[in-house]
Amino acid sequence: MPSGTPTLADDVRTLLNLPLSTALDVADDGTVLFGTNTDGTSQLWESFPDGSQQQLTDFASAATGRYLPGSRKLIVSSDLDGNEHHQLYLLDPDLEQLPVTGLAPLIDDPAHIYQLVALDAHSLVYSTNRRNDVDFDLIRRDADTGAETVLWSGGGLFRQASASPDGRFLVANELSLQPASTVLRLLDVVAGQWAEITAADRPGGYGDSYWTADSSGFFASHDAETDFASLGFFRVADRSWHRIVEEPGVNVSLALDGTGRRALISRLADGKTTLSVCDVGTQTGLPVLGPESPVLFAEEGYARGMLSADGGRLALTFSAPTFPDEVFSADLPDAVGVAPIRPVQRTAAPGREIAARLPRARTVRIPARDGEQIPVFVTDGDASAVLSIHGGPESASLYQWLPRNASMVLAGHTVVVPNVRGSSGYGRRWISMDDVELRLESVKDLVDIHAWLVAEGIDGSRVALYGGSYGGYMVLAGMTFHPEYWAAGVDIVGMSSLVTFMENTSAYRRAYREREYGSLAGHRQVLEDASPLPRIKNLAKPLMVIHGANDPRVPLSEAEQVVAAVRANGSECELLVYPDEGHGLSRRKNQLDAYPRAIEFLRRTLG
Incomplete structure (x- = not known):
């Protein structure tokens, strides 16, 4: 190769080095608040109407934020090395030397989590587990005085909240104990009373809520009554829901x-x-x-x-x-x-x-063993293939940029990005098809995809699995329950045993993971039967495991126990652990170390 000619490793690093930018807020004058990982971790920047830009934060860990409405002041959120103990900070760009490397938190309590759920010009509402480490309370804090009011202390885990323009009502979106579902609670601020306005025992996921100008009610998309999410309106006067937009096969949502x-x-x-x-x-x-x-x-x-x-x-x-x-x-x-x-x-x-x-991805429906159709994105390459499986499981692969997938495409593999049963975005029926006792049905979808690939001309002996979080579990499950189909696997922060995962995940997450997988008390055998670790002797092909030492969701022990078991069998297994990461790799330096090694691992094992 001529001197100076880029190698595959060089091109992969170029892809991984591309900064990603995300819009976070926009002011009335057109100034855009955005996050970008130009310097290695995602930090806050502003883009002004004249095209100039300014960096606001340079924290040790990733930062995100939102403007206080009508102001350039903003609420900043950041954790420490991926531990997800997010703290909240107030940043006034006009009073600080930018970029700031640190700020005094609004509440100095790094042992607990503070999540911003609502914000207006005068106050913020956050959820925190400081009361007992498990349950999250809702607290309103005056933006000027710092005075706090406890709005809710009845337990739960909140996604979002929204106050009516007249200040009379607050609607809060809380995870329910039904799979892929939430419950909405309405606070009458004057009366000081909460009302549950959706049924906690009925499946249905509700999106963010937005109030109309007259405070008569709010919009929220949901799938409580339709398979795909329709746009609904809740009228406060008579506590009634009204369907505003419904389109077959389409998830409709709205922001005001x-x-x-x-x-x-x-x-x-x-x-x-x-x-x-x-x-x-x-x-x-x-x-x-x-x-x-x-x-x-x-x-x-x-x-x-x-x-x-x-x-x-x-x-x-x-x-x-x-x-x-x-x-x-x-x-x-x-x-x-x-x-x-x-x-x-x-x-x-x-x-x-x-x-x-890079070649463009195409959208395909792959027939499954039971007549279902598995939605996938396929980018064609050589006769080897990698299945890149999303986490969640109540999540989805979207038609978007993913540098790890792009790196595999660049390496020449055919890359398949599936939304196996249990994925979101394809209707409530589809997202419910892997709950509890049905867990292994999603793993069988991988086998159906393998059969389709072989029919398309892919070498069936050169197909690998790659995934993070629940996708990492799917890698290990595929390689233990159906080992004959896979040549290698890359597991990133995946669960090796659903039992030990449930026992050791953060206490505030356990109940909401049990709603999807099954509970330790009521479904222990189901969890055991769906776990890769008891079947680890089946895993004889090369495995790479990548994990963050501070992961609060899937503890490092999940990686350590599967690596020890695979090595005890005499099989090839490489473990990469990063001490300054949590659930996944957020730092560019770690991505540039781990992901090129994963690409080389796949090229070597797939040929």
Whole structure:
């Protein structure tokens, strides 16, 4: 090879070095708050309307944040080395020497978790497990005085909350004990009373809630009554739900501006999104969505965004399998619903041309053994293949940029990104098809994908499994329950035993993991029967295991016990442990160490 010619390892490092940028908020003047990992961990930056940029934070660990409405002050959230004990900070860019390397936390309590769930111009609402380490309470804190009010101390784990514009009500979104479900609680601030406005014993997942301008009710997408998520409206006066938008095979959601009069509508189907903007009116006591202006992009992909408080600006993140995550924005006209919206790109990673040269992924439905259809994204390569399996399991692979998958494509493999049964985004029926006793049905989907690959011309002896978190469990399960199909596996922060995982995961997570996998008290044998570790003698092919030492979700012990067992069998097993990481690798230096080694491992084992 001529001197200076890039090697595969060089190109993989180039891909992994591409910074990813994510829109977090947008001010009324068009300033965009975004996160980017340009310097190795994701930190906060601002992009101003004139195109200039400014770094706000340079914390030791990743940071995220949101503006206080109507202000340049922002609430910053960060943990320590992936331990997920997030602390909250107030940053005023006009008073600090930027970028800040540290701030005094609003509450100095690193032993517990503080998660921002709602924010307005005068106060923030956060959830914290400081009372007993397990249950999360809701606390409102005055942004100026620091005075705290306990809103809820009845236990649970909260996703989001939203206050009505008139200050009378607060709706909170809490995980329920039904699989892939949440429950909504409504607080009457004046009366000081909470009401459960959705049934905790009924399956149904509710998205973020947004109040209309007149405080008469709020929008929330949900699948409690439809297979795919429809857009509903809850009217406070008579405690009634009304379906506003339902589209077969499409998950519809909405985000409002701070006035409650303008909406950003998102439609998700097959891992791809389309966005549009419309105005919100009222008719016969219910909200009415006006004509929509589509948000246009040059290609299909996945986008998520937000509106400024006054509804005049749009900021969003766009990503596709050959387009690394970048921030876009648009100035919105006074009247939407007439012309398309063409956002302007606000960030651009240097060297991203290598991503554009990769082959495009195609969407395929693979027939399963029982007549079901498994949705997958396939990027064609040589006669070897890697199945890249998402975590969750109540999650999904989207039609977006994933540098690890791109690296495997660059290495020449055919890369298959499946949404096996149990994945979200394909209807409540599909997400429920791996619950508790059905756990191994999702593992059998991998075998069906293998059969399809062989029929497509792939060498069946050159197929590997690759996955993180629940995807790591799927790697180990595939290689122990169906070992004859797989040539190698890469397990990243995966569970090797569902029993020991449940016993050792963080206490505040256990109940919500049991709703999906089964409980230690009631389903111990089910958990044992679905665990790879008792069948580890079946795992005779090369295995690589990658884990963070501070993982609060899947403890390091899950990796250590499977590595010890595989090595005791005399099989090849490499373990990479990173002391400054938690559930996955967030630091560029660790990614650049682990992932190129994983690519070389796959090239060697698959030929």
